[in-house]
Amino acid sequence: MKSGSLALAGGLCALAVSQLALAEHDTTPARDIRAGRLALQQNHPQAALNAFNSALEGIQMAPERYSSDLLAALSGKGYAALWLGNDHQAYSAYARALPLARKPKDRKVVSTGLARALIANGRPIAAYNQVKPYLQDAPAALQSAIAANLLNWNNTAAQDLASAAPTGVYEGPDWQARLFRITRNYVDFALRPKLRLGFHYSSDSDSNINQVYSADALWPGQWLSAAKLNPTFWQAGLQQTQVSDPTGQVGLSAIRAGWTAVPNRNWQYTVLGGLGTSRNWTYATVHALALYQPSDSWGLDASADREPIRTYAAVQNHILVNTLSFGGFGRLRDIGTLSATYFHQSFSDNNQRNGLVIRATPEFLSLGRWPISLGVQGYYRQYHSSTVPYSGYFNPRNYREALGYLIYVQKFSPYWTLRFYSGFGSQTIDGATSGVQDYFGTLTGLIAPYCAISLTGGYSTIANAYGGGPGYHRSYFGGEISIPF
Known part of the structure; x- marks a missing residue:
């Protein structure tokens, strides 16, 4: 809330x-x-x-x-x-x-x-x-x-x-x-225990299409969390993905289980692991996140992820990416927040990648009696890849992007919030620079006590695992609904 x-x-x-x-x-x-x-x-x-x-x-x-x-x-x-x-x-x-x-x-x-x-x-x-x-x-x-x-x-x-x-x-x-x-x-x-249902769809200018369906059950329990703070939430579910492009179509099925815990007032963490299959390929997936925040002024986080790259060629080549990241944020009162994250990615085709993400977000401006806030954010990301094989994903040796975002936030009611980001900047791919745009928004709400809803959608010309370069663009939308039982 x-x-x-x-x-x-x-x-x-x-x-x-x-x-x-x-x-x-x-x-x-x-x-x-x-x-x-x-x-x-x-x-x-x-x-x-x-x-x-x-x-x-x-x-x-x-x-x-x-x-x-x-x-x-x-x-x-x-x-x-x-x-x-x-x-x-x-x-x-x-x-x-x-x-x-x-x-x-x-x-x-x-x-x-x-x-x-x-x-x-x-x-x-x-x-x-x-x-x-x-x-x-x-x-x-x-x-x-x-x-x-x-x-x-x-x-x-x-x-x-x-x-x-x-x-x-x-x-x-x-x-x-x-x-x-x-x-x-x-x-x-x-x-309360909940059933969480999710859907995601994306397509790009290279005709890469992803459709992801998920269903998870979450229920409160003991152990691991400090009982006076929050219950441990256990989770189990499944995910079905369809990936296609002009050369073919393939499906991925995965099951997963894990938990989220609050052991004390400074720490929160999530561990989620699973197994996935696609035709004759079986692989393990991992999502783990730890947050340490002793005050409003600063905090640290670390995460580990293992997942397949969702392009037809990458699935055919059995490409997994393992990502480790470490970061933190600092807040200066009445000025804003600065965050930075270092990440390392290890691909199953022996490619190694190291990168950095920095965000600078000044304090938002509230607009009088209206429940509206406006803000700006500076965003910078760069990475270097050790090798440049083609195993089914976009992989320049050197990549850099810098964008400035305008952010609009509106509270429709105590239960419903809209956020919209408009980003403009440039990216440099192996020495070639081009302009980029990035637009995305989220709408979150609670229909108490029946369900919580989250909707997201966007359009971007920024390079990603599916493709990149001048003329590239990608659109996506998705949603999630949580229903207590």
Whole structure:
């Protein structure tokens, strides 16, 4: 669940600004604060934000005279900014307000608002820690549950929800009660056993066509995971693939089994292995992923994959690729995120490949009251292959690409999110440079409590295992549905 999508008319934090101290004297900042509160009561968050900003400007003109109004102005600004989806403004306001909240009641209220802003800014670990001292308070426990769900600590989230509403009915403002129901739907869905069905189709300018069908059962269990955080999810399933081009058609069938575990608050990992066959060829498949993230500011990951290359010629030549990757990310608050991954690929035709992927993603821009965010991303990838045999896959000796992406994110509701990427740049294949384009999008949603849906599709002129070079292009689409049972 992306909690930034939980923007609700009525406010997005547990803050009751009317409870914070306001100076008795009838100053200009005090009048602006009262105007801001009235605008919030009348469901006019933009007018409220303007009023609180005006109050802060007045306070800045004479900070000693109006110091007693500062906490109320900052808290009101944070509340209105969250309502409008201006997550960075909300974080800045609450972070300034927290040191001023000296009374325990005020500190609890501001901490809960700050946690909400941290969640909206993609920092669930910091949000969870922020409200940890106040879990006896229902609004704080609710924000803790949202953060825990984002971190895949759903047993913890369920416990926090029980603290927020021991009877199962949240006692509080309507918008908080609705937020509670939404969060409970996400957590309940995450903890239930599911049937996952998937489909993928792709075709390119060389008439390479892939059709992939999959079905997996996932069920919660014990062992391996920390019981207080999340159950271990066991998985078993099968996959059927059809590969064709103008020279022929071939099918691949595979079975697989494995698990996903959360052993502690820093680690999560997945192990999935299987066997596949195609005519007289039998092969092993592997997918393993480990994530280490002790804070919102940085994390590390490692993965291992073994799979066939899905072209007709590669399957005929029994070509497998083994991929090992190691990477990590670092986040600079209010600036953005930088990630880098090194990978090594070993092919069964004795080809060896080493490469690097770098992504730089500045913080996104929220568009006022609309549930829309815009962002950009810089993407760079290069690799070198040791040999250049033709065993049925595209394999230049030296490859390099650099693209800039425009990213559009829209929250249709707390349950549905659209992401669309438009990328433009260049690629260099053994010294020859050409322009490339890359467009793709995803739509994810939860029809609680019946199913979760993920749809994806795209068009790209970037080289891949199927082909590449000037004039090459590839289109694809797919979907996945998870149904609890």
